[in-house]
Amino acid sequence: MNQSPNLNSFREGPDEDGRFGIFGGRFVAETLMPLILDLQDEWNKAKTDPAFQAELKDLGAHYIGRPSPLYYAERLTQHLGGAKIYFKREELNHTGSHKINNCIGQILLAKRMGKTRIIAETGAGQHGVASATVAARFGLPCVVYMGATDVERQAPNVFRMKLLGAEVKPVTAGSGTLKDAMNEALRDWVTNVDDTYYLIGTAAGPHPYPELVRDFQSVIGTEAREQILAAEGRLPDMVIAAVGGGSNAIGIFHPFLDDKDVQIVGVEAGGRGLEGEEHCASLTAGSPGVLHGNRTYLLQDEDGQIKEGHSISAGLDYPGIGPEHAWLHDIGRAEYVPIMDDEALEAFQLLTKLEGIIPALEPSHAIAEVIKRAPKMGKDQIILMNLSGRGDKDIFTVGKILGMEL
């Protein structure tokens, strides 16, 4: 079908070269090019294959627990005294976060492609756990690369992955965090091209990953859009989500991009403040560059060397961001703001006490932004926020900061 692109739509990207404006692309070693071209072919076929979509839907309903509920946070709304606050409760998914949506989708692709080994990178360990989970479910061996620093600070998730039968390989190169784990996973992939599927956890990397991860995560926004229409009879005024690589955010944003009255806000990790180097706010404080297969905003020095980020949340501790967010930022369709470690920590505690929900530190950044915005909005207005993960994994980090021995 020869359809001309709709110039008024924000949902047409990427183009055939994997670009969102100047962002995205396929900046990979030649060894990987045939693989990502194969993946793209397979994804194009799977997208329109009713059997693939049916299997995805079935596993979504019975394995993940979809649709996830839309929840009216009544006590938080009353406490803040402004806009009505709704949470899309991705933290209730199997494995405790939105990560599983993408993992189920990609492992079905891996199966279609006849791959027999799964590799993944992980920061906080949520994507590693989700990858190990689907690998167990489909009986495939799984190797998870994880920065040595993260292995230490996310011990419970390391144990979960091991229980699930995955091999966790600590990465000591560089500073031992997510970006180093991603380098190492790419090295594994160029070495084991024949049998291995690289299950990328966020909406970044070479084309087609940003597109396919977004498509698998868009179930969040698609459901939420229907649910809010059913609950309120109208769309929200604002959609808010935390952004590290940006998969949960693009998942909830994308179905709303063409609803021009819906304001879209992404929340970056401001760490200990933007004036120093201890943050991960690539859009607010970074500049365009090329890393891990795509052009996007990066934290880098004047020589193009990538800097280490910092965030209280290991899941946001990445010096880049998905290319579609970079584009949405540049064209002004979405607004991206930083939230500091201490603000996220306060939000974490407030939500726990008011709503009886322990959020992960990643969405705690989004909650902190809700806390800032809701009181300035009218009571007839609606905020929809993606509560992308639960905080069980973070109780040790938080306990340590609050001075409690666990």
Added chain:
Amino acid sequence: MTARMDKRFADLAAEGRPALVTYFMGGDPDYASSLEIMKALPKAGSDVIELGMPFSDPMADGPAIQVAGQRALKAGQTLAKTIQMARDFRREDDATPIVMMGYYNPIYIYGVERFLDDAVEAGIDGLIVVDLPPEMDDELCIPALARGINFIRLATPTTDEKRLPTVLKNTSGFVYYVSMNGITGSALPDPSLIGDAVGRIKAHTNLPVCVGFGVKTAEHARAIGASADGVVVGTTIVNQIASSLTADGKASAATVPGVETLVRSLASGVRASRLAAAE
């Protein structure tokens, strides 16, 4: 093609032997020692020099080259200094082709046009930019070719017959056949398979085909040189440099001579390869 690259491969063809292509990381372990290493390479028998541009996240390289890049960056190396190194080298040697090898981001941040201007002026003959496949040719390859700088592409075992023409289309200078899938510094594959692969590439192009990844000894160099137009050695040189450093990572009296000895030995292997093949 630059005159230097053309002439070098034509001369070697006339001589009937493959090229020894040597890689080292610019600025490792410091600028002055690294420049001395660069100057020593042709004197020890290297025919083409690959000058590594350090990058914080070298995704297609093994630990040896990653650590070498970290040493260089820690010692203050930048892309501007790596270009300066080529410029300093050219004052003494105007015959040995220099190929700059690395990743795209430092070049992108430096500015593509500014980089190419400076590279031409410094006497750079070619570029290998690992993360710019043919699909990304508009970024740097096409502008480089327009300035007469070779854009050397990697072909790998995953580059099948269907893809080979795409890879070769805008390649110039030589084709760098990566003799195995994987990262730099891995084990050497079977030389007979390499011969087949070189033949497969040569069926599609008249460019010289140089082979790398895994060459550690004169014997490896000899075996690969029997079927290739050039033998690329990188990790082994980088390891030699690393092993010569003091406990705190500084150059020692053995750093430059160690590289010379190694390269001389590799050069003898390359020079023996066609003799052996003719036996």
